Amino acid sequence: MIQRTLAQAELGETLRIDTVGGTGELRQHFLDMGVIPGAAITFVKYAPMGDPMEFTLRGYQLTLRVADAEKIGVSPLPEGEVPASESAPAAATVRHPGLGEMGGTVGIDERTRDHSDPIPEGQTLTFALAGNQNCGKTTLFNQLTGANQHVGNFPGVTVDRKSGQIKGHPDTDVTDLPGIYSLSPYSPEELVSRRHILDERPSGIINIVDATNIERNLYLTMQLMELDCPMVLALNMMDEVQGNGGTIDVNVLEDALGIPVVPISALKNSGVSELVEHALHVARYRERPGRQDFCDPTDHDGALHRCLHAIMHLVEDHAERANVPVRFAATKLVEGDELTASALGLDQAELDTVERIVSQMEQERGLDRAAAIADMRFSFIERVVSAAVVKPRESRERETSRRIDRLLTGKWTALPLFVLIMGAVFVLTFNVIGAFLQQLVADGVDSLVTLADEGLTAAGANPVLHSLIVDGALNAVSTIVPITPIVVTMFFFLSLLEDTGYMARVAFVMDKPLRRLGLSGRSIVPMLMGFGCTVPAVMSARTLPSERDRRLTIALTPFMSCTTKLTIYGFFAAIFFPGHAALAVISMYVIGILVGLLAALIVHKTIDTGEAVPFVMELPNYRMPSAKSVLLLVWEKSKDFLTRAFTVVFVAAVVVWFLQSFSPTLALVEDQQDSILAAISTFVAPLFSPLGFGDWRFATALVAGFMAKEIVASTLSVLFGSAAEVMAVLSPLAAFCLMVFCLLYTPCVAAIAAVRRELGGRWAAGIVVFQCAVAYAVALLVRLVGLALGLG
Numbered sequence: 001m002i003q004r005t006l007a008q009a010e011l012g013e014t015l016r017i018d019t020v021g022g023t024g025e026l027r028q029h030f031l032d033m034g035v036i037p038g039a040a041i042t043f044v045k046y047a048p049m050g051d052p053m054e055f056t057l058r059g060y061q062l063t064l065r066v067a068d069a070e071k072i073g074v075s076p077l078p079e080g081e082v083p084a085s086e087s088a089p090a091a092a093t094v095r096h097p098g099l100g101e102m103g104g105t106v107g108i109d110e111r112t113r114d115h116s117d118p119i120p121e122g123q124t125l126t127f128a129l130a131g132n133q134n135c136g137k138t139t140l141f142n143q144l145t146g147a148n149q150h151v152g153n154f155p156g157v158t159v160d161r162k163s164g165q166i167k168g169h170p171d172t173d174v175t176d177l178p179g180i181y182s183l184s185p186y187s188p189e190e191l192v193s194r195r196h197i198l199d200e201r202p203s204g205i206i207n208i209v210d211a212t213n214i215e216r217n218l219y220l221t222m223q224l225m226e227l228d229c230p231m232v233l234a235l236n237m238m239d240e241v242q243g244n245g246g247t248i249d250v251n252v253l254e255d256a257l258g259i260p261v262v263p264i265s266a267l268k269n270s271g272v273s274e275l276v277e278h279a280l281h282v283a284r285y286r287e288r289p290g291r292q293d294f295c296d297p298t299d300h301d302g303a304l305h306r307c308l309h310a311i312m313h314l315v316e317d318h319a320e321r322a323n324v325p326v327r328f329a330a331t332k333l334v335e336g337d338e339l340t341a342s343a344l345g346l347d348q349a350e351l352d353t354v355e356r357i358v359s360q361m362e363q364e365r366g367l368d369r370a371a372a373i374a375d376m377r378f379s380f381i382e383r384v385v386s387a388a389v390v391k392p393r394e395s396r397e398r399e400t401s402r403r404i405d406r407l408l409t410g411k412w413t414a415l416p417l418f419v420l421i422m423g424a425v426f427v428l429t430f431n432v433i434g435a436f437l438q439q440l441v442a443d444g445v446d447s448l449v450t451l452a453d454e455g456l457t458a459a460g461a462n463p464v465l466h467s468l469i470v471d472g473a474l475n476a477v478s479t480i481v482p483i484t485p486i487v488v489t490m491f492f493f494l495s496l497l498e499d500t501g502y503m504a505r506v507a508f509v510m511d512k513p514l515r516r517l518g519l520s521g522r523s524i525v526p527m528l529m530g531f532g533c534t535v536p537a538v539m540s541a542r543t544l545p546s547e548r549d550r551r552l553t554i555a556l557t558p559f560m561s562c563t564t565k566l567t568i569y570g571f572f573a574a575i576f577f578p579g580h581a582a583l584a585v586i587s588m589y590v591i592g593i594l595v596g597l598l599a600a601l602i603v604h605k606t607i608d609t610g611e612a613v614p615f616v617m618e619l620p621n622y623r624m625p626s627a628k629s630v631l632l633l634v635w636e637k638s639k640d641f642l643t644r645a646f647t648v649v650f651v652a653a654v655v656v657w658f659l660q661s662f663s664p665t666l667a668l669v670e671d672q673q674d675s676i677l678a679a680i681s682t683f684v685a686p687l688f689s690p691l692g693f694g695d696w697r698f699a700t701a702l703v704a705g706f707m708a709k710e711i712v713a714s715t716l717s718v719l720f721g722s723a724a725e726v727m728a729v730l731s732p733l734a735a736f737c738l739m740v741f742c743l744l745y746t747p748c749v750a751a752i753a754a755v756r757r758e759l760g761g762r763w764a765a766g767i768v769v770f771q772c773a774v775a776y777a778v779a780l781l782v783r784l785v786g787l788a789l790g791l792g
């Protein structure tokens, strides 16, 4: 029989998965996401451009590329058979068979308490907050600690770990980890989580589970339990489950898992204090999970069960020495996890034995090693879920999401709507909301500056001091501060797109065109965030699972014009293109995008011809963003930006003023030509003559802009003093070239530091050089074209 693949599924068809192809980490990732032989999967739709595909699996939405779906063999679901998850026997608490047992059977309802003493009061209890992506970890973290971390409805928003104290419990420390689907790391953020839990050994794990998607979420729970660390399960989003008429029997779940289970709603802050009590209790009394053995004794897991126990015996001493929980070590060895194999330090003979035991199991079980383990976990979950959970037929959120998706990811509507939505974001930011607020702030700042100027004159202040305050500091700050509303409005909209869940759809829709450039759909998120600020954009690239995609995406984000560059465009547009300021600014954005995409295409076609890695992503339900979360973000961004305006920019302005007002012999200069600054910049300036802006003051501003882009505009306004002076040395064409150069040249120090953190120093340096070269080339090109057209 010729096997059908998932790629050949008909719309709406439900199929049974027979084989899962692929190799290594990718295959493991498929399995971890629940794509395992025997599972039922429904094909929902193609992305508008025919790739990737959207599926429903174990009650959640999953995307796969056509090429990956081809690796998955399927067959029709036998007539009358319902998917396993709905028909499994209600036998969650089957007793252990006692096959090849070490010691006695672990009681299911009694948690194992360490014989050592409880952790004394006063000693800090550390907790790790672990869970799938997008299950509400950050929301819970904020409730627990009173912190204001950004939450987002996009898989992988928390890319770095953050920690804080639980409110009212000073001797605690909880860490918010990036979301993970399993303890087999697939992307670097998953590695962060795994390392944290394994190496730092928290006193307790708070495993947060999205109750609306409990099957997929419990998969991680089972792996965490193998770590043999005190643990509680926070059953989150219970408000949605109950709202849809579903119920979850917490006692059954507790019995089956042997850990405390606390239903909560992180969003509504209910159940959280009870969760804290349980977490403190298990951590203090070192109560470890009461169950680690998930094999089903009644049917097909016998072989795997024997295999796991044999390996546990074999590696027990190694595990103890390496301080790795033995059950975890055994499972990971069976899965073929190399990190664990090397951590245990097994010798060749032992490795051979492990290999023999595992291949024996594969033969008996009729499934390969990784699939056998995944199948064991999911079978256990199915049994538990069928006993404990009454699912509503379809949640309201799911139904709404599907209806919205008919438009937002529909074949003919997706792209026009994407363009429309992004267009609306830009128009609202630059022309309506942001612009209105900007005017208000600008007027306010102007009258303040005038007031200060008059006040100083009236008070008869020393002219040097007067110049320092008015021409230096205030002048600079008043160029920057009015831009704040635009920056904040931009972030407001970007976070709105993310919080609602739309970003994940954009990734789904844009995957195919981006792949032509060697990128993946997920690259769209860093790129869009780049319009806000390059620093978080570069960090968000961590959600990309392959090193290659990540490098390319990170190299591309600085081309997306960040909001601070607006200060520069604003400065020149106001002087040179008063009637067409908007057009001038928009053209900058377009040039940035085009140059970025072109650069990616060239790199992809020449140096790096590799393929983007598979696109396996969950599509979360659309959610109404909470006002609190959005307001917090707006507040944080305003604070950030203003802090920068009054620290970095302020200091830079004072330094520039000093260098400009004094000669190398530290005498106050009459003509700025004699200043220290002019002396330095004269070296660099000729470099820019071919581009039309050879005046030393531009060179100075550009060099200063390395610190932060706002400084370019503030430095120019300090150096020139008036628009007429700028016009005296710059033609409109040269001004445009200068804007292009600023758009494309080196990212600011903060962004470079972020790149360095992600990719290392060599890449960071490479990106700086590359961008400067591109900026120079493109600006030169623009100038030559302009001159040829007679625009000079």
Ligand code: GDP
Pocket: 131, 132, 133, 134, 135, 136, 137, 138, 139, 140, 150, 151, 152, 153, 154, 156, 157, 158, 179, 236, 237, 238, 239, 240, 264, 265, 266, 267, 268, 499, 623, 625, 626
């Ligand atoms: P993380 O990725 O695990 O850190 O998840 P987040 O904390 O960023 O939350 C993801 C989404 O779920 C956000 O849109 C939250 O507002 C939402 N959310 C979190 N907890 C709850 C809850 O208890 N109930 C509901 N209805 N939504 C929640």
Ligand code: MG
Pocket: 137, 138, 139, 150, 151, 152, 157, 158
């Ligand atoms: Mg988070």
